[in-house]
Amino acid sequence: MKVRRSNRLIDMTKYLLDRPHTLIPLTFFVDRYGSAKSSISEDLGILKQTFKDRGIGIVDTIPGAAGGTRFLPSIPAAEAKAFVDDLKDALNDDSRYLAGGYIYMADVLSYPSTLRTIGRIMATKFVDQRIDAVLTVATKGIPIAQSIATNLNVPFVVAQHDSKITDGSTISVNYVSGSNNNVKKMVLSKRSLAANSRVLIVDDYLKGGGTVNGLATLAREFNCEVAGVSVLAEENFARREFTDQEYVSLVKVDIAKHITVSDGNFLKTVFNQK
Amino acid sequence: MKVRRSNRLIDMTKYLLDRPHTLIPLTFFVDRYGSAKSSISEDLGILKQTFKDRGIGIVDTIPGAAGGTRFLPSIPAAEAKAFVDDLKDALNDDSRYLAGGYIYMADVLSYPSTLRTIGRIMATKFVDQRIDAVLTVATKGIPIAQSIATNLNVPFVVAQHDSKITDGSTISVNYVSGSNNNVKKMVLSKRSLAANSRVLIVDDYLKGGGTVNGLATLAREFNCEVAGVSVLAEENFARREFTDQEYVSLVKVDIAKHITVSDGNFLKTVFNQK
Known part of the structure; x- marks a missing residue:
């Protein structure tokens, strides 16, 4: 017919x-x-x-x-900019200030339409690169990882801070949390990530960089290559310890009793170079 | 123009x-x-x-x-059935057997296209009901919750087993894990769920029912009503303690050294009653 x-x-x-x-x-x-x-x-x-x-x-x-x-x-630069502006407006709110110098963002990550756009923006950056999997760590990175993976149509895998019975055999790495110098552990199910994958590391918030370094170490333990690092928000943080990893962020957060949210490096990195 | x-x-x-x-x-x-x-x-x-x-x-x-x-x-019955059949084939695999009588399913939940279909199937069940939010608990329920929430276009909120600094103030409940009789705790950020919402509870795996009961208790602590319970897989488990909650499941798992996966009650419940 x-x-x-x-x-x-x-x-x-x-x-x-x-x-x-x-x-x-x-x-x-x-x-x-x-x-x-x-x-x-x-x-x-x-x-x-x-x-x-x-x-x-x-x-x-x-x-x-x-x-x-x-x-x-992919997303046009103007639309990405409008979204980042809206996101800054939503986050630039002192009622989001949490004791200890943190910012409440969970609500932003609960709306499917917001996550869809974040995924589309981030996928634009990696549109012409080979990405085989998206890697994040539980729990707040998961929705962002899922949205990016959906737009790139690749699997996303989730490392945990403790191994669960239902993970089966795992590989674990220790890493230093840059923001408070604690040694932490993260584990990833051995079956979850194929060797020789090119992996995009995703997280919701970048502070000292310890978590991203831990995820990169984990990726290497699986004989995978880090293709990029993509975070929703980075904190304006003096002592970041990144050795060799470039990253993109949608917004940058300054916390000093007041919250000030400005552009991350994404718009500049991705759209000005085109 | x-x-x-x-x-x-x-x-x-x-x-x-x-x-x-x-x-x-x-x-x-x-x-x-x-x-x-x-x-x-x-x-x-x-x-x-x-x-x-x-x-x-x-x-x-x-x-x-x-x-x-x-x-x-929504999804036609035939397409839902074909998907459930494929899912059973994928899960009916003794190499998924984990010590202690568990099943490895994390790979299934890492594929965006699989999650998209799960979300579409589950949304079909609730297509003509008022759902204001989807509620799950970290971590394996999150991707399913996100997919269903995307299809219903409502926010999804994630309870945790430990409160994180970035959750701000939380409400916590204790619940009895039906499968091993431990008392556990789950917490939910106070800002994350609006009072008087009709909440759809989502999880990846239903065994004793303790987690679902815990989520229902948590929902009531927020003065919310449970509109339904939707799980990817239920285990054929004798001692389930459900008081008043109906649920739908896509597949049912029998674990006794061997794994046998059959239909959950979803297809029967949702498509035969139409």
Whole structure:
């Protein structure tokens, strides 16, 4: 049964959105709709243009027998900036100040629409890099890791501070928490991360950098390579101990009884270099 | 500038998919595309039919001045059944057996596409109920909670076993772990859940039911009502102590050195009653 263009375009949009970074052969759509190759090519041209005009992302067409179409989610600079501005406004609020010099952010990470946009922004930075897995540590990094992994369409794996029975065998590393010099431990299920993966490290908050260093050590214990580090917020913190790791952050937080939230390095790093 | 139907349909699809359970006035699309109301109505008719034919979900149109269009994600019974069958095949694997009678499932919960479908299936059950928030406990329930919350477009909140500095003030409850009779504690940030919410409790694994009872107690401490309980897997466990809570599960696990995974009650409960 032939399917009309209107119906095809709706279904193709949904199909591509659900499968980012996945090559779909032209013949798949030809069979799905009983349409001619030329019609499907035209459909993809319309999709490509609309996705571009509306800032949804890139519809990439690879010609040839092994070719097909891929959807690469990304966000326009203006939209990313508007989101970061809103996020700063939401966080720039002294009622978020917690004893000991911390900031309450859990509410921000509870809204699916916010997380969706964070994932799309972060995936833009890594759109043309090979990422095989996203790695984070429980618990507040998990929703962000899931959102980025969804946009990159790769698995995300979660290290824990204590090993659970349901993790099976684990590998553990010790690391120094940069902010208070405690030695801490994190563990990761041996089955969860394949060797030789290129791993994107994700967390909600970067202070001394100890957690990120711990995650990087853990990745190396699995014979994996760190492809990048991506955090929602970094604190303006003097004694950060990063040896060789670049990172991107959406916002930067200054805490001194008052909270001041400004741009992280993301917008500058990612959009000014384009 | 007028936008052509092809481009409108693609953009509307994306727009609706990103905003489940949200009423969007017709005039919003009229303004967005500079199109006549009659054209937008026709577009919505095409969307409605295609979403139905392709099993994407329901496009609901509410007439009148306060009306508009809502997208309600759902999944057809056949697609849900195929997914549950695949999940059973993946889990029916003795190499998943862990000492003490546990099952390794973390890998299943690391794939965004798997989580997306779990979320869509579970949201189908609650598509016509008022749910204000999804509640789970760290850590393995988080990705499932996020996926369901994304499909219902409500915030999800995460209880913890220990309170973290970044939670601020918390409310804690003690509960008895049904599977080993230990008394445990869980805490939830006071700011995270609004009073009088109808809460959907979500977890990855249901054994004795202690955790779900604990979450229900916690919900009541916040003056919230439990709207339902939804778990990925339940164990075939004799001594479950559920007082008044119905639940749905996608799969049921029998562990006795060998693992046997069969249907949970979801397909029967949700799709046979329709």
